[in-house]
Amino acid sequence: MKFTFIPELFRQLFSKPYTNLFPVKYAPVSIKETLEKVEKGEIKITPPVEIPDKETFRGKIQYDREKCIGCRLCIKVCPAKAIEFKEEEKKIRIYVGRCIFCGQCVEICPKNALSQGEEFLMADTNKVNENWIVE
Numbered sequence: 001m002k003f004t005f006i007p008e009l010f011r012q013l014f015s016k017p018y019t020n021l022f023p024v025k026y027a028p029v030s031i032k033e034t035l036e037k038v039e040k041g042e043i044k045i046t047p048p049v050e051i052p053d054k055e056t057f058r059g060k061i062q063y064d065r066e067k068c069i070g071c072r073l074c075i076k077v078c079p080a081k082a083i084e085f086k087e088e089e090k091k092i093r094i095y096v097g098r099c100i101f102c103g104q105c106v107e108i109c110p111k112n113a114l115s116q117g118e119e120f121l122m123a124d125t126n127k128v129n130e131n132w133i134v135e
Contacts, residue, residue: 058116059101059117062114062116062117063094065113065135066113068091068111069113073108074092082099083095095132
């Protein structure tokens with residue numbers, strides 16, 4: 001029982017990374033200089049990691065209002081409490097800033113009104129950005 005992590009350790013040591021490496025080998029002094037060196041061919045930019053296939057990738061939640069029947073099952077299973085019910089419209093509102101991208105809402109939706117898209121680069125300094133609310 002003590003050393004059950006060893007097989008996982010070796011598997012991860014010899015697998016490809018799942019994160020993007022920094023675009024260049026060393027941190028740049030200035031972006032302008034770095035871009036000039038890239039144009040001259042002195043520096044090579046690290047290519048980004050490819051997005052996995054759709055069955056395993058969990059990106060930003062997509063919502064189809066027309067398919068939604070207002071059953072509220074997605075609200076019940078959301079561990080992050082990122083989904084809110086709009087009583088007057090009988091539809092939902094999803095706060096992507098709270099979402100942990102677990103996919104439980106997608107799995108439980110009986111009408112397939114929820115899905116997970118390919119968008120994942122959503123970093124922003126504004127906590128209440130309009131792009132972070134799906135209606």
